[in-house]
Amino acid sequence: MRWSPSLTPCARRRAHAVADSGGAPGGARWVVDFADGSRELRDLLGGKGANVAEMTRVLGAERVPGGFTITTQACVAYMREQELPAGLLEEVADARARLEERAGRRLGDPADPLLVSVRSGARESMPGMLDTVLNLGLNDETVLGLAEHSGDERFAWDSYRRFVQMYGNVVIGIPGERFERAIAASKATRGVTLDTELDAAALRELTSEFKALYTFPDDPQEQLRGAIRAVFDSWQGERAIAYRRINRIPDEWGTAVNVQQMVFGNMGESSGSGVAFSRDELTGAPEPSGDFLPNAQGEDVVSGARTPRDIAELRDWLPDVHAQLLEILETLERHYGDMQDTEFTVQEGRLYMLQTRSAKRPAQAAVRFAVDAVAEGLLDREQAIATIDPSTLDALLHPTFDPSVEFEVIARGVAASPGAAKGEIVLSAEDAVRAAEEGREVILVRAFTEADDVAGFHAARGILTSEGGKASHAALVARGMGRPAVTGAGDVEIDLAAGTVRIGSRKLSAGERIAIDGSHGAITTDDVPLVEPDVSEHLQTVLSWCDRLRTLGVRANADTPADARKAIELGAEGIGLCRTEHMFLGERQPLMAAVIMARDDVAREAAIDRLRPLQEADFEEILRVLDGRPVTVRLLDPPLHEFLPDPSTLPEGTPERRRAEQLQEVNPMLGTRGVRLGLLFPALYAMQVRALFAAAARVPGSDVEVMVPLVAYERELELMRGLLERIAAEQGAAEFKLGTMIELPRACLQADRIAAEADFFSFGTNDLTQTALGFSRDDIEGRVLGRYIDLKILDRSPFETLDTPGVGQLIRMGAWLGRKTKPGLSLGVCGEHGGDPDSIDFLNSSGIDYVSCSPYRVPIARVAAAQAAIRAAA
């Protein structure tokens, strides 16, 4: 999905040289210095390693602390062999020696020790999922050297304390709370409340307490080996695996390990750490945004444990650093051609850049950036469109609070992820998951969130935290998933034991309802109506570019005039699937039941006659809304018994019960439905066609396409054509278009013959998936799918993204055979895959003319179709 700018010839040569010589198990080079890497080597170096290397080249070595990357290939080898691959430690020793030379310090030097961070870095960012060790290289000796050299004893012991704590937690596996309890006890003893109030003596004592919890390795080489192993192991940790499932990251990728010289944001008041975005990370507006914390290490900012300050305040505090940072952000953004998300540290007034990456951003920021980037000449339209992840766009179409309604804001927090949501309060991820399974809407309320909470994000309608800013874990994950979130709401206090939350002056229990507005950071207990958003001007601009670029048409699946109106508003070019069975539910169900239960043809015809005017009115209204755009009307499809009462509710022994029982099917999906129904009861389809033709005659300029479902044999369609011809003649209709769903494997294989009878095809990918894979969606998604993803048989549901090897091959075969008979045959795809960006890319290259998806996915499809066209032209 991400745009990859073309390389200069020079860069390409270097990248290839490194890729050829490094990392491959055959070549056995497991380590690459930052100075030798580049962003093209992301697969080998991970995202962080590749970007740090790139940044080193772009900004110069003085802005980026030195270091090296242990490749993802080394991790893969480690996973395979369950031990560090041969030669790795030697290469690490060589790279360390080069780093020591550049830094002018040595690891373990008691006088002036080099300290390093050891961080994970996978190909795709997995925020907070993999382990990190900071301040590595300290021991009882070197801490003294650090104190001496930095002239700051407290800093040295704070660093050492942090290292012993992290090493114990990350590498050895001591539960974090044991360290936290010791810190809390120390603060209580000394009568202080903040960590920063603990002095060097207290910290020395704490460090010594920590070391009593496990066997701490004094040797920095051993520390390094342990940390590398721990990072590799964290790739296989439960939470990392869970995250990869959700985000569809292959287990086989592995993570790289970045060993980087430490710089210190915790060296006093002219030091600090922060994150900075090259543009507003929420709105995409062209002003840098971000958070920082003075006298803190980077982990403090990200964890959300202290609420950070806005990046704008950096100007007052350290104006030079602020100016440098802005310049760097602009340089990086221009270099990458994309909005950047960076981490920085200020050590005693000097700015170091630790990381940069393309910013994950909510849809509205992505859209705003795309429009602005073109206006600024940063990107051309194709490039700008490529920066948008279309699957996030439906966040823009999420509900917001009705602006015309006044409501009481009981507390405020950070507007961390846009959109509004309502639901019952739940206080844990598990409760959220359980509630979702029961169909309840919930808001997950937490002090702060961590990796273990991710499943709860999926299950909840929205997220509310009392701590953390826009870069907190909760904010990042919520934006990534398109869930509304309010973070850092200081007026929210959670009592887990009691199961209550105090929000402002209210005390609420789990289960009570609240509403949050993630676009504005508001919290309320009022039942504010949610309204569907208008499409923003920026989005309209992007969509209009997309419409000019794409070749794939986009229609909508709409069964009612209201759906049809929404579809047109969101840019659908027509209705690709109007399901008439939805017109027979609700109040009309008894009429339809009478048709099916009729004892003879006379009674049946009478019941059908009562349905006709209703059907005709439906069609007429939809055709008026469509105003000349094409409407594909699918004749009745579902199994007969869907319209019937449960036979066990009817009196025993009655003809009604007997008939209802007869109509039950063992496998309704493969039973008496679609055209089979139409051929068993021709009067039903005849009524639908009569109603449709009559409605079309009353709406001038109507473009009606009659679609027959579940065709397997060309003769089925031939018979339907006969029916339509008779009705057209009877009504004096001039001409009509008749087509068919292609939703059975046989139809794909015999598409050349079926095409002889068809004016158009529409691939029904839902049913085609069910039949090609032998997967009943109703039965498989709950029980088998999860297990199959765990077992790595599938990486996602085939009902979400098209199974290209099976279903996709059938579609291409059907398209090819159909066009062999009729070169101009119109080919559509209806079914949920029509709104899935990955599927759209495949369909765009399969000769499909248009996709049809739910109205709210129409904008996604328009963008995805444009991206597919850009890729196809590349």
Add this chain to the structure above:
Amino acid sequence: MRWSPSLTPCARRRAHAVADSGGAPGGARWVVDFADGSRELRDLLGGKGANVAEMTRVLGAERVPGGFTITTQACVAYMREQELPAGLLEEVADARARLEERAGRRLGDPADPLLVSVRSGARESMPGMLDTVLNLGLNDETVLGLAEHSGDERFAWDSYRRFVQMYGNVVIGIPGERFERAIAASKATRGVTLDTELDAAALRELTSEFKALYTFPDDPQEQLRGAIRAVFDSWQGERAIAYRRINRIPDEWGTAVNVQQMVFGNMGESSGSGVAFSRDELTGAPEPSGDFLPNAQGEDVVSGARTPRDIAELRDWLPDVHAQLLEILETLERHYGDMQDTEFTVQEGRLYMLQTRSAKRPAQAAVRFAVDAVAEGLLDREQAIATIDPSTLDALLHPTFDPSVEFEVIARGVAASPGAAKGEIVLSAEDAVRAAEEGREVILVRAFTEADDVAGFHAARGILTSEGGKASHAALVARGMGRPAVTGAGDVEIDLAAGTVRIGSRKLSAGERIAIDGSHGAITTDDVPLVEPDVSEHLQTVLSWCDRLRTLGVRANADTPADARKAIELGAEGIGLCRTEHMFLGERQPLMAAVIMARDDVAREAAIDRLRPLQEADFEEILRVLDGRPVTVRLLDPPLHEFLPDPSTLPEGTPERRRAEQLQEVNPMLGTRGVRLGLLFPALYAMQVRALFAAAARVPGSDVEVMVPLVAYERELELMRGLLERIAAEQGAAEFKLGTMIELPRACLQADRIAAEADFFSFGTNDLTQTALGFSRDDIEGRVLGRYIDLKILDRSPFETLDTPGVGQLIRMGAWLGRKTKPGLSLGVCGEHGGDPDSIDFLNSSGIDYVSCSPYRVPIARVAAAQAAIRAAA
């Protein structure tokens, strides 16, 4: 199915000349003289027309009355345009003129009129389904000439009476009973009982009465036009359509019309009509057989209204004619290279052959003929095998009465179709159909049968008639269908009004049980046990030839040691499908239910452990029976809930009920079954594999193949291979074969990848048909299939004969892709298509190594496979 001997170059040239110049609508020649036709022109001239022409060439014009054939193309044109095609009548007039010249008589000549028969004749014989008019050319004037010229006034008036009656019935549509009533009244008035006792005066009076029933056309030209139309119309008649449905004859073929000079079997005691077979039509023994009636026309023999005499009696009556007939039968059999079924008429001591065709024959006659024909040097083995219709062979494997049991024969009749059957008496075809729908076994008892009764033959276990011989309608149809039949049982008297039958001295009511033996003509009310037949020596001979000729392997589907024994006895080379789920039904069902209902893994493992010894014993016994032949064991396949009680029978609110409810599926066919089940509950498959390996270890030389059902993804099989490897290692098993059912469209499309994990494939054509066509067999066969055959969407069930365009294409794709990865991959087909001759022919040419079918179909598969190999080599 039928062997077509190669033509001499001369015959081929003539045939082509006629085919090129005649019949094609473009060429517009609608009529072919017998002298110009030949058997190669069957499509154009129909079976009867082609054979009469061939016979004219072989036997000489003096043995075959002259005439001409109006082609099937003319019928097709008539059906299309609903009128006789342009030019037809002119061509008929020309042909008539040539016939008059040859015969030396003219149609309508008052002095010595030419009389003709007008008979239908389709490509495939449809006995009694299409209309025939005899004695055409008579009127009040010509009847006098006929009387004069023949010197037999009664004969002339009898012929005229018959013609007026047939014309009225067939061409005009007067119900036959009105004529029959008049005849009965005339006989009553005159105090006689037989038609032959009516004298000329009485017949003249009757003729006059008949003519009062409708406007009789005196003009022979008009008579001829009417009769031609009537034959064409009869092709479209209801009973003809019903017959074609059952026998899968395309409606589009049309029928030819044969106009032939009449010869008269009713010209006194040296005249007669009969049917003769070149060998015994029941057993195939090398003695001609047949029936004749003195002083009768051919229709009298076929209708069964008078019980005819055996052909052997002809020797005493007319020894010269008998000798000529035997010589002719031998000539024709040698010429056609097949057993012949002929019709003849003797007119005043002179023998005329009216028709010959390859004899429809029961399986045992077919087999006997094949063996004898090779011994006699008439055919070589390939040719002999080609004369057998393999689909009839299961009649040979039908039950017979237990020969060790004495029983009382209450009446005897003609042994018209072999095999024994028991059931309740039904007196109409409708009752038979209804009973079959209710699952009752019935014997259809009728005075005689006609076309309308054919549906009843399908529904009944056996047929019993009081009238008609071996060539009666009842006998022909029953033999064609492989239903046991006893015909012409004079001691059977039916009282339709009372719903009773007197058989011998017994009076039985509809619903009471009888048993018939169609091989010996016996009827009993005793409940004689039926026994499975041994395979006859002749059949063994044919099967041994087939085994040498065929390249396709034949295995059997067998789940029990008894099935396995039967399979080996019938020549199976191994078991291609051993369905383990059948081992968990009956008494063991509660054990299996305990596995599924288990609340936790511990309880589940315990339940599984109880199943293992049972499973192991099953496998061991089967492996002993197989004695080193391969056994393909399919791991558990069906949906979980098949083993569970109906949830509504469990107490509400209990965990059992909840679990049973959870396990219900919307579409079980596409749900949690096969390998999905195996991956959800690995302990279940592990138990099966352990039991199988342990059993194999105890039976030296076992050849075990483990088959995984419902695979869609190669990874599924990879995981199963891991499981098997673990168990093999645990048990110290040396090696194993692991394969998969290919029964989902995706598996066919991804067969190259799946093959990487598989040692063999077995195409599961039942499920592949269900998924490729979206047809649930349970739901579709009852409701949709009949309608689809009526609408000509299908000509038979796709579960009976493979849908080659869809399912067949998938199989070929799967075979090709599988072999692309593994050139030596073993490919089997299990499922009912494995025993269907048409499907076998397709599979033989699709690279399949073996088919596997039910034990009783193994002989059919062996013959069909040999025929397929012969065709493939041709």
